[in-house]
Amino acid sequence: MSDTGSPAASIPLLLRVRNGGGYAEFRVDAEPGRTVLDLLERLRSGGRSVPAYRHSCHHGSCGTCGAVINGVEALMCLTKAADLAEPRARLPGGPALPPERDDGGAVVVTLEPLSKMTIVSGIAVEPGPVFAGIPDGASYLRTESAEGRADLPLDPDGAAVHSGAWRPDGRTRFEACIECGLCVSACPVAVPFIGPAALAAVNREREKRPELATAMLAVAAAPDGVGPCGRHLACSRVCPQAVFPGKHIQLLRNALARQ
Amino acid sequence: MFDPSPAPATGARVCVIGGGGTGAALAYDLCLRGFSVTLLEKGELTSGTTGRHHGQLHSGARYAVGDRAIARECMEETLILRRIAPDAVEYNGGVFVAVSDDEADYAPAFTAACLEAGIPAREVPVAEARSWEPAINPAARRAVWVPDGAFDAFRVPLAFFAAARALGAVIRPFVEAIGFDVTGGRVRAVIARPYGSAGDERIECDYVVSATGAWAGAVGRLAGLDVPITPAPGTMVAVRGRVSDMVVSRLAPPGDGDIVVPQRGLSIIGTTQRVVDDPDGILPNDDDVAFLLGRADELCPGFSKRPIHAVWAAARPLAGRAAGDGRSISRDFMVLDHAAPGSPPGSSGMATLIGGKATVLRAMAEKAADHVCMALGVGEACRTRDYVLPSWREYYAARHYSGGER
Numbered sequence A: 001m002s003d004t005g006s007p008a009a010s011i012p013l014l015l016r017v018r019n020g021g022g023y024a025e026f027r028v029d030a031e032p033g034r035t036v037l038d039l040l041e042r043l044r045s046g047g048r049s050v051p052a053y054r055h056s057c058h059h060g061s062c063g064t065c066g067a068v069i070n071g072v073e074a075l076m077c078l079t080k081a082a083d084l085a086e087p088r089a090r091l092p093g094g095p096a097l098p099p100e101r102d103d104g105g106a107v108v109v110t111l112e113p114l115s116k117m118t119i120v121s122g123i124a125v126e127p128g129p130v131f132a133g134i135p136d137g138a139s140y141l142r143t144e145s146a147e148g149r150a151d152l153p154l155d156p157d158g159a160a161v162h163s164g165a166w167r168p169d170g171r172t173r174f175e176a177c178i179e180c181g182l183c184v185s186a187c188p189v190a191v192p193f194i195g196p197a198a199l200a201a202v203n204r205e206r207e208k209r210p211e212l213a214t215a216m217l218a219v220a221a222a223p224d225g226v227g228p229c230g231r232h233l234a235c236s237r238v239c240p241q242a243v244f245p246g247k248h249i250q251l252l253r254n255a256l257a258r259q
Numbered sequence B: 001m002f003d004p005s006p007a008p009a010t011g012a013r014v015c016v017i018g019g020g021g022t023g024a025a026l027a028y029d030l031c032l033r034g035f036s037v038t039l040l041e042k043g044e045l046t047s048g049t050t051g052r053h054h055g056q057l058h059s060g061a062r063y064a065v066g067d068r069a070i071a072r073e074c075m076e077e078t079l080i081l082r083r084i085a086p087d088a089v090e091y092n093g094g095v096f097v098a099v100s101d102d103e104a105d106y107a108p109a110f111t112a113a114c115l116e117a118g119i120p121a122r123e124v125p126v127a128e129a130r131s132w133e134p135a136i137n138p139a140a141r142r143a144v145w146v147p148d149g150a151f152d153a154f155r156v157p158l159a160f161f162a163a164a165r166a167l168g169a170v171i172r173p174f175v176e177a178i179g180f181d182v183t184g185g186r187v188r189a190v191i192a193r194p195y196g197s198a199g200d201e202r203i204e205c206d207y208v209v210s211a212t213g214a215w216a217g218a219v220g221r222l223a224g225l226d227v228p229i230t231p232a233p234g235t236m237v238a239v240r241g242r243v244s245d246m247v248v249s250r251l252a253p254p255g256d257g258d259i260v261v262p263q264r265g266l267s268i269i270g271t272t273q274r275v276v277d278d279p280d281g282i283l284p285n286d287d288d289v290a291f292l293l294g295r296a297d298e299l300c301p302g303f304s305k306r307p308i309h310a311v312w313a314a315a316r317p318l319a320g321r322a323a324g325d326g327r328s329i330s331r332d333f334m335v336l337d338h339a340a341p342g343s344p345p346g347s348s349g350m351a352t353l354i355g356g357k358a359t360v361l362r363a364m365a366e367k368a369a370d371h372v373c374m375a376l377g378v379g380e381a382c383r384t385r386d387y388v389l390p391s392w393r394e395y396y397a398a399r400h401y402s403g404g405e406r
Helices: A036-045 A128-132 A182-186 A195-208 A210-221 A234-238 A245-258 B021-032 B068-084 B101-116 B126-132 B155-166 B213-222 B286-299 B358-376 B393-397
Strands: A011-019 A022-030 A066-069 A072-075 A107-112 A118-121 A124-126 A141-143 A172-174 B013-017 B036-040 B094-098 B122-124 B142-146 B149-151 B170-172 B175-183 B186-194 B201-204 B207-210 B229-240 B247-250 B259-263 B266-270 B308-319 B333-337 B350-355
Touching: A011 A036, A022 A036, A066 A182, A072 A182, A072 A234, A128 A195, A128 B393, A182 A195, A182 A234, A195 A210, A195 A245, A210 A245, A234 A245, B013 B021, B021 B036, B021 B155, B021 B358, B036 B175, B068 B101, B068 B149, B068 B358, B094 B101, B094 B126, B101 B122, B101 B142, B122 B126, B126 B142, B149 B259, B155 B170, B155 B358, B155 B393, B175 B213, B186 B207, B207 B213, B207 B358, B213 B229, B213 B308, B213 B350, B229 B286, B247 B286, B266 B286, B333 B358, B350 B358
Parallel strands: A011 A107, B013 B036, B013 B207, B036 B170, B094 B247, B207 B350
Antiparallel strands: A011 A022, A066 A072, A066 A107, A118 A124, A141 A172, B094 B142, B122 B142, B175 B186, B186 B201, B229 B266, B229 B308, B247 B259, B259 B266, B308 B350, B333 B350
């Protein structure tokens, strides 16, 4: 769109966004700090016809904006133009290679929908496979370490709001997993498998709630549990939240071996 | 287990436009009252303002001095959300911190206003507040505990969507409302267009509610109504790590850069406020980042030394016309009936929700559903306080997808 007059600091990109059998292509000059999601939003609000994509929080919390960006699963809201101009892996765990550039020198950025999921339109997917294997009622809260801090003051309404569901003691925070499905998409296992995100949730539930350990290990021991995992570790390599599902799968294996 | 008792079917069809938090809660509320609901969202669910919220679950303390009624409503809704969406709330309480002399002088009026609004605020020695959260500025002059929390701005709304869908609502992301069929002075159908398609659809309905937040002006224009709405974006910055588990706020009238909200593994400083004409494609102002980090350091020294995780912006939907940065506009919400006296003729059968904010999404939905009941002569009361919502995971785990391309 602008081959003249672009600011020196901006990075020319050729965005190729999967749309059915082909790609919609956009040339943009991106400020180094702009994210892929920012760029799609700017194109769309500028009246360009951008293939559909998912997004919500814009800060790596909701987990909706995953895509395969130049061969590797990542969140569009956390991937900056500057990142794309640097050497990057072209597959999970692969060596970092200089960016592909077109004849005009623009960095080629190809966006594909996450794998294993039903495509709604463009690169927007229906992420059912990420969620389907997570046990019903698996808690999303965990205790946050007080690390020497005093106990929080008594909550005068604590009893009144208690729904009866399990709650962790003390300070609470959400689990690190944002259920973005990057791990599920990157996982090369092609047989029935509840997948890395679900197994990470299974292990967290086992760790947090000893009374459910037996039930969680039964999930892990099922034919679609830890068995199909081939220890490729693609899941851990693409995880944007340092959950490292491969570690949780190994912890489940260890616990099963102790049984 | 989610096993509610909805009212008997009314046979009336309601089309909700807007797939944010309010639309989610409204679709659920209407289903519980026996309506047949279709919800249209032009993009992904919660992709407008809702999901970008910093996630402060407001006790109402922030608004107590300025507007007791809003503060009271926040307090009530905070307790309801903590009860019906327990897994999507990090509840650790909050502290308002006075940094300057003026702010210290503000503390008594602040605490008194909170108590008048039903918020159990109490002043505590700064040393006690710092024993809970050592990140609080040691130079703080005064501190007040309040029952603030943080919620997941994506997962709370999605739990409402999961509930609505479990009750039969047809939720259609990536389907945009592009017009209305008005016949005989009444809206008969919404004309809808799936993303990237030229094949328009008619959504036949007996009533339409626009729950489109900052986009209410654009949708109102499609129906011939000038909706008084001011999109007011604010920038937020997330840094890595939790500086505190409690929400830390500035003990001062609401302003820019005065809230630090922990969320999962992040800490968020919010926010700024400006006013725009078009809420689409809002990007953060780069100038805001240094300002916000500086303000955060005044509350929690060292905040700005943490690695920046993300910078983003969201457009508040202020009800009314803006003056200046819009801070003078109330954060209250109202239901605007398109057939109200003084409105252009020919648009009965439709209402628009304007204003409001994330914490009161359920209350906004209740008021809008009350309005639909009144307009259609249905006598069912709100039931959304009564049931713990299903997990947001059920929204996606459910087999049948009713999105843009069916």
